[in-house]
Amino acid sequence: MRWIFFTLLLAGCSSLPQQNTMVTLSEQELTLSRHAPLTRALNLDDEATLLTLFQPTHPLADIEPLLQDDPAWQELTHEWVADLVLHGQEGEWHYRGAHALGQQEAVRLEYRLVHEDFSVEYFYFDTEPGTPLVITDMGNRLFQLSQVALMAQLYQRMLIKHTVGDEEFAHFFSLLAPYNRGELTSDEMVSVYAQLSAEMQDNVLVRDLLLRALMSEGAYWYWRMPETLRETLLQSDYALLEATFCLQQDEERCDGRYAQLDPDLQQDVALQTEMGIRALERNEVARAEQFSRSALTAEPSFFPTYWLQMQLGIVNGDHSQALAGLDKLVQEFDVPINKQMLTQLYPNQGQAFLKSAQFRQWAEQFPEE
Incomplete structure (x- = not known):
């Protein structure tokens, strides 16, 4: 079993560039x-x-x-x-x-x-x-x-004339609709961006509009874009987007991308669980344990976190931990008891868990399984 947590785009939605941590209000x-x-x-x-x-x-x-x-x-x-x-x-x-x-x-x-x-x-x-x-x-x-902020900037550009780069922006903006209709490729849109002036390339409205459009093709454009141009487009302003694409690549560690996220996202149960799974796949068991403990503390109702807890218990030979995760999956999330799930990643340790007295005693409550 392999759970991959990645963040997708809702076309037209976005966020403000704030570095806020959750705080206690009234x-x-x-x-x-x-x-x-x-x-x-x-x-x-x-x-x-x-x-x-x-x-x-x-x-x-x-x-x-x-x-x-x-x-x-x-x-x-x-x-x-x-x-x-x-x-x-x-x-x-x-x-x-x-x-x-x-x-x-x-x-x-x-x-x-x-x-x-x-x-x-x-x-x-x-x-x-x-x-x-x-x-x-x-x-x-x-x-x-x-x-609303995007529309405010767009109205200013389109309705209030005589701003720097009016014609350049108008040309760029005119190509977004043909791109969305499939008349232009992502490579062509990236080429359009590459030909903009440095000031226009740095414009937050241009960057957000381009990224919204390109995200309709997932990560395809990201890996094909020249690295220097990608740095110009993203700078340090789109940490979640870059972490998203990194987490889609099994071979990437993503520790650096994760460290750049806002603190509240670093502490989010889904991202912590994904980082724990990636550490486990690299046999970095101690690091995976850290993420697992943090995820369980962050939120006790996220299904994949218990899958990670179970697998860590199996690989460590900690049958109490493995059983705690399995019990949550079965009792609260209606996951059927599946022996293949328990042995797929770690066959020998999984078989040892299945033969343990703790598992056999627990399984007695499910005689039909």
């Missing part, structure tokens, strides 16, 4: 009632409720208040919610915590989306203080710009 902010409406709506694919909760302000409403009710803006925000619901179908949303946004009173709610194959994505939802819950923005932590 009880009012962190009570279940605070995030429960959102968590429930996400897991029920309740688009109607999400539309009620999501009330972003038009980026140009300060200039022209009537834009808040602009049908085009309303349609766009409805599309964001519809895409979010579609993307989360067959998955499960886990609330991870909350933190204040800088000096503002706003609160960011952090979520993990776990898909059926246990691939993971990290999203956030920015909310106004107090109740009832009002969501003002959302994003995917792969990127720098939030939904």
Whole structure:
């Protein structure tokens, strides 16, 4: 068995470039009632409720208040919610915590989306203080710009003329739609980016827009892009994206990429479990144990963590540990007792576990298995 946890893209979602660790807020902010409406709506694919909760302000409403009710803006925000619901179908949303946004009173709610194959994505939802819950923005932590922040910069570029690089940006932007229709390849889009001026290559809007488009092809473009150009595009601003691609490569260690992640992501159960599995595959058992213990402490309800715990118990000959992991898998996650699962990675140690008195006594409660 091999579990790979990697983070995918929801087209159009992103995140702000903040280095926040989860902090303790007031009880009012962190009570279940605070995030429960959102968590429930996400897991029920309740688009109607999400539309009620999501009330972003038009980026140009300060200039022209009537834009808040602009049908085009309303349609766009409805599309964001519809895409979010579609993307989360067959998955499960886990609330991870909350933190204040800088000096503002706003609160960011952090979520993990776990898909059926246990691939993971990290999203956030920015909310106004107090109740009832009002969501003002959302994003995917792969990127720098939030939904509203990206649109604010795009409106500025497209509607407020006479900024540096207007024509250059307009040409780049005009090619995104043909690329999304399959009329241009990722190599051609990368070539377009390579020909931009240094100032435009460094522009956060250009970089985010390009990355969103390229992610439709997974990691294909990433490994084909010249290293110097890739460094120009990503710099140090897309640590989660680079860790994502690294974790898709079995031969990569990814320790350096993992160390560059925000602290709250380093402490996330899914990423800790994946790093533990990779260490175990390299026979770095002590390091795998460290990740396993941290993951079990971080969150006691993530299925693959118990698979890692079980395998570590088997390879170490610690049958109590192996049985603790196996019991969780069977009792709480309805995993059938599968002897092949217990011997696939470590045949000899697995057979020893199956023959142990602890396993035989435990298995007596499942006579039909």
